[in-house]
Amino acid sequence: PTGGGKPKPPPVARYNLNNVTITPNPLENRENILLLTPMARFYPEYWDNLLRLSYPHELITLGFILPRTKEGNAATTELQKRITKTQKYGPEKDRFKSIIILREDFEPPLTSQDEAERHKMANQKIRRAAMARSRNSLLFSTLGPSTSWVLWLDADVVETPPDIIQDLARHDKPIIVPNCFQRFWNDEKKEMDERPYDFNNWQDSPTALDLAKEMGPDDILLEGYSEMATFRALMAYMHKEDGLLHEEVPLDGVGGAALLVKADVHRDGAMFPPFAFYHLIETEGFAKMAKRLGWQPIGLPNYKVAYPLALTI
Amino acid sequence: PTGGGKPKPPPVARYNLNNVTITPNPLENRENILLLTPMARFYPEYWDNLLRLSYPHELITLGFILPRTKEGNAATTELQKRITKTQKYGPEKDRFKSIIILREDFEPPLTSQDEAERHKMANQKIRRAAMARSRNSLLFSTLGPSTSWVLWLDADVVETPPDIIQDLARHDKPIIVPNCFQRFWNDEKKEMDERPYDFNNWQDSPTALDLAKEMGPDDILLEGYSEMATFRALMAYMHKEDGLLHEEVPLDGVGGAALLVKADVHRDGAMFPPFAFYHLIETEGFAKMAKRLGWQPIGLPNYKVAYPLALTI
Numbered sequence: 058p059t060g061g062g063k064p065k066p067p068p069v070a071r072y073n074l075n076n077v078t079i080t081p082n083p084l085e086n087r088e089n090i091l092l093l094t095p096m097a098r099f100y101p102e103y104w105d106n107l108l109r110l111s112y113p114h115e116l117i118t119l120g121f122i123l124p125r126t127k128e129g130n131a132a133t134t135e136l137q138k139r140i141t142k143t144q145k146y147g148p149e150k151d152r153f154k155s156i157i158i159l160r161e162d163f164e165p166p167l168t169s170q171d172e173a174e175r176h177k178m179a180n181q182k183i184r185r186a187a188m189a190r191s192r193n194s195l196l197f198s199t200l201g202p203s204t205s206w207v208l209w210l211d212a213d214v215v216e217t218p219p220d221i222i223q224d225l226a227r228h229d230k231p232i233i234v235p236n237c238f239q240r241f242w243n244d245e246k247k248e249m250d251e252r253p254y255d256f257n258n259w260q261d262s263p264t265a266l267d268l269a270k271e272m273g274p275d276d277i278l279l280e281g282y283s284e285m286a287t288f289r290a291l292m293a294y295m296h297k298e299d300g301l302l303h304e305e306v307p308l309d310g311v312g313g314a315a316l317l318v319k320a321d322v323h324r325d326g327a328m329f330p331p332f333a334f335y336h337l338i339e340t341e342g343f344a345k346m347a348k349r350l351g352w353q354p355i356g357l358p359n360y361k362v363a364y365p366l367a368l369t370i
Numbered sequence: 371p372t373g374g375g376k377p378k379p380p381p382v383a384r385y386n387l388n389n390v391t392i393t394p395n396p397l398e399n400r401e402n403i404l405l406l407t408p409m410a411r412f413y414p415e416y417w418d419n420l421l422r423l424s425y426p427h428e429l430i431t432l433g434f435i436l437p438r439t440k441e442g443n444a445a446t447t448e449l450q451k452r453i454t455k456t457q458k459y460g461p462e463k464d465r466f467k468s469i470i471i472l473r474e475d476f477e478p479p480l481t482s483q484d485e486a487e488r489h490k491m492a493n494q495k496i497r498r499a500a501m502a503r504s505r506n507s508l509l510f511s512t513l514g515p516s517t518s519w520v521l522w523l524d525a526d527v528v529e530t531p532p533d534i535i536q537d538l539a540r541h542d543k544p545i546i547v548p549n550c551f552q553r554f555w556n557d558e559k560k561e562m563d564e565r566p567y568d569f570n571n572w573q574d575s576p577t578a579l580d581l582a583k584e585m586g587p588d589d590i591l592l593e594g595y596s597e598m599a600t601f602r603a604l605m606a607y608m609h610k611e612d613g614l615l616h617e618e619v620p621l622d623g624v625g626g627a628a629l630l631v632k633a634d635v636h637r638d639g640a641m642f643p644p645f646a647f648y649h650l651i652e653t654e655g656f657a658k659m660a661k662r663l664g665w666q667p668i669g670l671p672n673y674k675v676a677y678p679l680a681l682t683i
C-alpha cells in the first residue's frame with residue numbers, strides 16, 4: 058500500500074538459463090562468479106587476498122556461512138568490519154557485487170578448532186558430515202539463476218594468484234582444483250619452506266576400492282590416516298617444481314580449499330553428501346556425485362594456493 | 371560510474387538462517403513460500419487454482435522451468451500471458467511476490483508428451499533422470515536464504531484446497547504429500563468419478579527390497595508396472611471415503627505432483643537424484659535421500675488434490 062496511488066506491480070523476472078554463459082573467457086563474457094566460504098575463523102590475509110583478485114569485483118558475489126560458536130561470533134564480527142570498510146569506504150573497484158552472510162542453525166559437533174582435535178580420525182565422519190551440511194546450506198541459499206561459476210575458497214586460504222578465476226576457468230573444466238600448500242619454517246634448511254597440505258585431491262586406487270567393498274553401508278574412507286592406508290595417488294605429491302603451470306590430471310576425489318565449479322554441475326544436483334556416498338563424504342563425495350552425473354574433476358598439481366603459516370611444526 | 375557524485379555502495383545483505391522460521395503457523399509468522407513447477411504444458415486451470423490459494427500471495431515466490439521444445443515454447447507464452455494479466459493488471463491481492471521462469475539448457479530426452487509414450491517402462495529411467503535434472507536446476511537456482519517452505523506443484527495439478535499451504539504446514543513435517551486423484555467419466559455409473567493416479571507415494575515392501583538387492587548398481591525400481599511387481603503399499607489405495615482428512619502415514623517414496631518440503635531439508639542437501647540412489651530416482655530418490663539425512667516423509671491419504679480430466683478412458 059503506497060497511499061493513494063496505484064501500487065507498483067511486483068517484479069516479474071524472466072531468466073533464461075541458456076543466456077547465462079559458462080565459457081573459458083568469463084571476463085570477456087561478463088560472467089557472474091559466486092565465491093563461497095564456510096568460515097570458522099577470520100584471517101585478515103584471506104580478505105586481503107580477496108581484494109587482490111583481478112576478476113572484476115562487480116561480477117563477484119560473496120557468500121559466507123559461520124558456525125554459532127564463540128569463535129564463529131568473533132569471526133562474524135571481524136568479517137563484517139572488513140566488509141563495511143571495503144563496501145562502504147573502499148575504492149569502487151574493490152567493492153563486490155553483493156555479500157550474503159549466513160549463520161548455521163545447528164550446533165557444531167566439535168567446538169574446538171584445534172588442529173589436532175579437528176583431524177582425529179574418529180572425529181572426521183561427524184565433522185565432515187557437519188561441514189557438508191554447512192556447504193549445502195550455503196550453496197542452496199545463494200546460487201542464483203544468473204550464476205555462471207562457483208568458486209569455493211576456504212577461510213584459511215590466504216594466498217592465491219590474483220588471476221586465479223581467469224586462470225582456472227580458462228581450462229573449461231566442470232570442476233577444477235589447484236594444489237594447496239602450507240608454509241612453514243624449515244628448521245633444518247633455516248629458511249621458509251612449504252609442504253603439501255590438502256589430501257582430499259586424489260586418484261583412486263585398487264586398494265581403496267577393495268577397502269570400500271568390505272565396508273558397511275555407512276562407513277567412509279578417509280585419506281591421510283596411517284590407520285587406513287589407501288595407496289591413492291595424491292595430487293599433493295604430484296607437484297613438480299619444473300613442471301608446466303597448467304598441467305592437468307584427472308581426479309576422483311577433491312578437497313574444498315579452492316575449487317572452481319561450473320554452476321551447471323551444482324544445478325544438475327551435485328552437492329556435498331553429508332552421508333556415505335560410495336563410502337565418500339563431503340567434498341570427496343561431491344567429486345563422486347559429479348562423476349556419476351557425467352562431470353570429470355580435474356586437478357592442477359603445479360598451480361598453487363597457500364594456507365597460513367603453520368603455527369606448530 | 372554515476373557522473374560526478376559518489377556512487378552508492380553495492381548492497382551488503384546480512385541474513386541469519388536462525389531468523390527464518392519454519393513453523394506450523396507459517397501465515398502468522400509471515401513465512402516465505404517458494405512454489406516450484408516444472409512445466410511442459412500450460413493448463414489454465416492450474417493458474418486459476420494458484421490464484422485461489424488463500425496463503426498471502428505477497429509471501430509466495432513462483433519458480434518455473436520449461437523445456438526447449440515446441441510444446442515448451444507454447445507453454446511459456448501461455449504462462450507469460452497469465453502472469454502479465456495477474457501481476458500487472460490483476461487485483462493487488464492476487465499478485466505474487468516474484469516470479470522466475472527458467473528454460474532448460476539441455477534437450478529433453480523424449481519429445482512426446484503423449485501419455486502412453488511417457489509412461490512406457492523402457493522410457494522411464496531416461497525420462498525421470500531428465501525430470502530430476504529439471505527439478506534440481508529449478509531448486510538450486512531459486513531457493514534463497516529467506517525461504518521457509520518449498521511447495522512442489524506439478525503443472526497438471528488443477529485443483530487443490532485453497533488452504534493447502536496452511537493445511538499441510540500445520541502438520542509440522544519435514545516432507546508432506548497429499549493424495550492425487552484423476553477425474554474421469556465413469557461410463558458404467560454414468561457419472562463423473564475419480565481414480566487414484568500418483569503411484570510414487572508408497573511404503574516399502576520386502577519384495578521391493580529383495581528386487582533391489584538383485585539389481586545392478588545403475589538399475590532402478592519403478593512403481594506401477596506389472597512387469598515389476600513390488601507389492602509396496604501405495605498411498606493411492608489408502609484413501610478412505612470416511613477417513614479423517616488429516617490422517618498421517620509414513621512414506622518411503624514420494625511423488626512430486628504436490629509436495630511440501632521444509633526449506634532446511636533441501637538446504638541439508640536433499641535433491642532429486644538423476645542417478646540410481648538406492649535403486650531409486652527423482653522424487654522417490656529424494657525421499658530416500660531425505661530419510662538418510664534424518665527427515666521422515668509423511669503422506670495424507672485422505673487429503674486430496676486433483677489432476678485434469680482424463681482425456682482417454
Ligand SMILES: Nc1nc2c(ncn2[C@@H]2O[C@H](COP(=O)(O)OP(=O)(O)O)[C@@H](O)[C@H]2O)c(=O)[nH]1
Pocket residue numbers: 094095096097098122123124161165175187188191210211212213
Ligand atoms: N560454517 C562453518 N565453517 C567451518 C566449520 N568448521 C570449519 N569451518 C570452515 O570450513 C573450512 C574447512 O575447515 P578446516 O577446519 O580448515 O578443514 P581442514 O582444511 O580439513 O582442516 C574452513 O574455511 C573453516 O574456516 C563449521 O563448523 N562451520
Ligand SMILES: Nc1nc2c(ncn2[C@@H]2O[C@H](COP(=O)(O)OP(=O)(O)O)[C@@H](O)[C@H]2O)c(=O)[nH]1
Pocket residue numbers: 407408409410411435436437474478488500501504523524525526
Ligand atoms: N521442465 C520440464 N518439465 C516437464 C518435462 N516433462 C514433463 N514436465 C512437467 O513435469 C511435471 C511432471 O511430468 P508429467 O509428465 O506430468 O509426469 P507424470 O505425472 O509422472 O505423468 C509436470 O508438471 C509436467 O508439466 C520436461 O521435459 N521439462
Ligand SMILES: [Mn+2]
Pocket residue numbers: 211213314
Ligand atoms: Mn583448512
Ligand SMILES: [Mn+2]
Pocket residue numbers: 524526627
Ligand atoms: Mn503429471
